[in-house]
């Protein structure tokens with residue numbers, strides 16, 4: 750089975766290069782695609798300078814839509830989805846996420862931050878189903894409707910589908926890994942506004958299933 754990594758990225762110029770570099774050194778990753786979701790910063794330029802395939806979307810369509818654009822061109826049987834704003838990503842995190850699918854026939858893994866930063870660890874301890882770090886069989890993604898309009902509801906759609914279908918899902922702990930929170934990226938006011946919007950998208954996705 751081959752593995753493709755998809756990295757949706759909206760204004761992530763500070764971190765996308767490092768995420769891509771770690772993936773480039775992972776033997777089991779066959780393909781890396783960054784989907785630049787209408788960024789206004791140098792996300793695309795930086796990802797390209799790190800030598801990976803970049804899909805440039807002219808307009809921002811949201812995380813779920815960006816991932817679906819990547820899925821249209823992807824070659825792998827297993828899709829690893831990682832956020833572009835991860836801090837502390839290591840090869841072992843990547844292997845820990847994909848090995849259960851490669852060797853234990855698990856359908857999906859969910860990566861949970863632990864022993865990283867208290868704020869981001871806690872968020873994932875209480876809501877692991879929101880985590881954006883996933884490895885999943887491509888066939889599973891192909892079976893879910895409306896992912897392209899899910900925006901931040903992508904993970905909920907995936908988790909609910911897996912639940913309904915009784916798929917084999919494994920949570921994997923990712924030590925010393927964290928991400929940049931919205932309030933840190935955008936400032937307190939804009940970050941909180943973006944967070945509220947995200948929660949609405951999550952609730953919408955939850956209700957649609």
Ligand SMILES: O=c1ccn([C@@H]2O[C@H](COP(=O)(O)OP(=O)(O)O)[C@@H](O)[C@H]2O)c(=O)[nH]1
Pocket residue numbers: 756757758759760761786809810811812815831832833834881928929930931947
């Ligand atoms: O419209 C969007 C919003 C987010 N993202 C990407 O989706 C991932 C998760 O988003 P974010 O970091 O905002 O989520 P948070 O972890 O803050 O909830 C990141 O790689 C973003 O760049 C995207 O591609 N399009």
Ligand SMILES: O=C(O)[C@@H](COP(=O)(O)O)O[C@H]1O[C@H](CO)[C@@H](O)[C@H](O)[C@H]1O
Pocket residue numbers: 812832869872873876878879880881882901902904905928929930931932951
């Ligand atoms: O963990 C969470 O509560 C949210 C918000 O994270 P932050 O408060 O910005 O660290 O982040 C996740 O949720 C989104 C929706 O499921 C995902 O798209 C993100 O990738 C994920 O980090």
